[in-house]
Amino acid sequence: MSIDPKRPVPPGVKTSATGAPARPATATPPTRPATAAGLLVGVRDGAGMREFEFTSADFERVRKLIYQHAGISLSPAKQDMVYSRLARRLRATNKASFADYLALLERGDAAEWERFVNSLTTNLTSFFREPHHFPIFAEHLKKLGSRNPIRVWCCASSTGEEPYSIAMTVAETFGGFNAPVSIIASDLDTNVLATADKGIYPAERVERLAPDRLKRFFLKGAGSQEGCVAVRPELRRMVQFQRVNLLDASWPVKGPLDVIFCRNVMIYFDKPTQYKILSRFAPMLQDDGVLFAGHSESFLHAADLFRSLGKTVYELVRRSR
Numbered sequence: 001m002s003i004d005p006k007r008p009v010p011p012g013v014k015t016s017a018t019g020a021p022a023r024p025a026t027a028t029p030p031t032r033p034a035t036a037a038g039l040l041v042g043v044r045d046g047a048g049m050r051e052f053e054f055t056s057a058d059f060e061r062v063r064k065l066i067y068q069h070a071g072i073s074l075s076p077a078k079q080d081m082v083y084s085r086l087a088r089r090l091r092a093t094n095k096a097s098f099a100d101y102l103a104l105l106e107r108g109d110a111a112e113w114e115r116f117v118n119s120l121t122t123n124l125t126s127f128f129r130e131p132h133h134f135p136i137f138a139e140h141l142k143k144l145g146s147r148n149p150i151r152v153w154c155c156a157s158s159t160g161e162e163p164y165s166i167a168m169t170v171a172e173t174f175g176g177f178n179a180p181v182s183i184i185a186s187d188l189d190t191n192v193l194a195t196a197d198k199g200i201y202p203a204e205r206v207e208r209l210a211p212d213r214l215k216r217f218f219l220k221g222a223g224s225q226e227g228c229v230a231v232r233p234e235l236r237r238m239v240q241f242q243r244v245n246l247l248d249a250s251w252p253v254k255g256p257l258d259v260i261f262c263r264n265v266m267i268y269f270d271k272p273t274q275y276k277i278l279s280r281f282a283p284m285l286q287d288d289g290v291l292f293a294g295h296s297e298s299f300l301h302a303a304d305l306f307r308s309l310g311k312t313v314y315e316l317v318r319r320s321r
């Protein structure tokens with residue numbers, strides 16, 4: 001089964017020669033030029049023959065919109081990726097050109113904005129990704145002793161593997177599912193949140209988990225869910241999912257928090273955006289709170305707020321030692 005959440009091709013859906021889902025026969029064809037035989041004509045641009053023209057100016061408009069809305073800085077190298085992800089939106093909205101599609105967005109179509117943003121996020125994740133963080137997290141939980149509740153925010157949770165790994169660590173540390181720990185998991189992308197909330201994954205996503213974890217935390221799918229695993233309801237109940245755009249002026253998640261997992265999302269933001277977010281995290285954290293970042297994320301530029309504890313784990317500078 002494909003693990004790229006951008007290309008879900010449900011069973012039974014016919015695919016084209018390129019592997020993309022075929023358009024249903026009943027869909028209204030886009031108002032693009034057609035040959036005498038009724039075939040759609042491709043457009044030659046800098047990248048060769050394409051279904052839609054995608055100019056540098058179109059790409060710049062997309063970059064500006066996604067930066068303003070989600071803080072995501074798309075590098076010039078992402079032009080082909082953006083084309084292939086958004087070409088599907090042009091087909092779905094029956095637009096003949098990127099200019100028409102972007103005009104639709106700029107008119108403020110809320111539902112299409114959501115799909116536009118969902119198309120441009122990168123959601124790569126896995127269970128116990130960057131595994132060295134989880135024993136550190138478990139030790140931190142133990143240090144907090146009788147604090148109740150201990151509050152954890154996983155703020156770019158993608159399809160759920162990260163917050164469920166957090167929940168498994170909590171259950172292991174406290175010896176059960178009824179731990180005094182509240183786990184809030186959020187993401188900007190509503191598609192990944194829906195997957196996360198279901199907690200059903202292709203079996204290959206968990207094949208590297210230790211057998212005792214697999215047995216304790218997952219159920220094996222049968223019938224229509226053959227080849228899948230489901231997160232056990234007790235574990236699922238430990239995590240509350242909600243949509244949060246880290247760029248929004250106000251967040252529904254409030255402090256005080258004991259732990260923030262903010263891993264592998266800051267890399268999509270520029271330094272000023274990262275700094276703004278970090279300066280909002282700092283007052284939400286308890287004095288002894290910790291922040292987990294992704295392996296390639298360094299917050300040296302926010303040394304007035306966070307101090308590195310090594311292994312991309314950070315504590316507050318204001319913490320009294």
Ligand SMILES: C[S@@+](CC[C@H](N)C(=O)[O-])C[C@H]1O[C@@H](n2cnc3c(N)ncnc32)[C@H](O)[C@@H]1O
Pocket residue numbers: 069070071072121122123124125126129155156157158159162186187188189192244245246247262263264265268294
């Ligand atoms: C590469 S995934 C990282 C997932 C997980 N944290 C991990 O380390 O495995 C990045 C996630 O950040 C989310 N994201 C991107 N921009 C965001 C924003 N402005 N606010 C909240 N989440 C955002 C994406 O939707 C995506 O699911």
